[in-house]
Amino acid sequence: xxxxxINNLSDQELELYNHASLLDGTMEGRTQQLVExxxxxVYRGVHRSYLDLFLNSDDNETKxxxxxxxxxxxxxxxxxxxxxxxxxxxxxSTVFDSYSILNxxxxxxxxxxxxxxxxxxxxxxxxxxxxxxxxxxxxxxKFVKAVDCSVSHAPKNQLLNGTMVNRGQMGVYWMSRN
Numbered sequence: 001x002x003x004x005x006i007n008n009l010s011d012q013e014l015e016l017y018n019h020a021s022l023l024d025g026t027m028e029g030r031t032q033q034l035v036e037x038x039x040x041x042v043y044r045g046v047h048r049s050y051l052d053l054f055l056n057s058d059d060n061e062t063k064x065x066x067x068x069x070x071x072x073x074x075x076x077x078x079x080x081x082x083x084x085x086x087x088x089x090x091x092x093s094t095v096f097d098s099y100s101i102l103n104x105x106x107x108x109x110x111x112x113x114x115x116x117x118x119x120x121x122x123x124x125x126x127x128x129x130x131x132x133x134x135x136x137x138x139x140x141x142k143f144v145k146a147v148d149c150s151v152s153h154a155p156k157n158q159l160l161n162g163t164m165v166n167r168g169q170m171g172v173y174w175m176s177r178n
Contacts, residue, residue, distance in 0.1 A: 005053050006062060009069075012046050013168035020086035030083035040088025047073050047087075048094050054101065065167075067105065068115050070098035072170035075122040075129070085169065096132050103137035123147040 016039050023030045034040055047070070054066040074095045077087040102119075105111050111119070123129060123144040133140040164171035164178075 005049075006065060007166060009046055009049055009053070010166050010168040010171075012042070014172070016043050016046070016086040017169050017172060020084060023083070027081060027083045034083060034086060034088065039086045040082065043087050044089070044091055047090050051094050051097055054098075064105075064110075064112060064115065067098065067101060068118060069168055069170050070094075071102055071115075071119065071122065072173070074098060074132075075125065076169065076173065078128040079125050087169070092132075099129065099132045099137055099140055103133065103140040106139040106143055119143065120147050124149045 019037065019039055020030070020034060023033050025033070050066050050070050050073070054063050054070070057063050057066070073087060073090065076085060077090050080087075082088045102111075105115075124147065126144050126147075126149075129144050130141065133144065135141075164174045167174075
């Protein structure tokens with residue numbers, strides 16, 4: 001049975017994450033090992049592949065799932081040290097393009113409840129988004145600035161069992177938070 005492209009990308013993410021998580025040493029030493037083993041480079045390609053999958057898909061459910069993963073990777077690459085995640089310096093144009101798509105989704109009210117709470121949570125680190133959206137992406141900037149950061153937007157102990165399985169590093173992160 002052939003896996004679909006989104007599952008292939010999820011599997012690649014988990015391999016890269018597992019490689020990064022098994023490394024020992026200082027942050028600098030781990031980073032050097034990830035550079036030498038091309039993990040950052042490969043992860044950058046995975047990130048771009050998610051965007052390509054979004055752009056080439058006709059299925060709205062797939063597009064929404066891919067968008068969630070793109071936005072997670074954009075955010076996570078800026079808040080968590082790359083030596084622990086394997087997510088290095090992502091391509092800025094891919095980051096901006098995914099935020100542009102998210103901006104359209106917000107403007108057209110096409111995000112679901114899950115993406116809304118994810119984005120509300122990520123917006124607590126507003127610098128990770130505003131750097132790309134401010135004065136460019138009106139709906140996204142408005143959303144981020146409207147989030148009340150004094151409220152936790154993560155659904156603690158509310159995720160249904162299995163909800164985050166096979167969803168790449170986004171799934172690993174949210175399962176660890178639940």
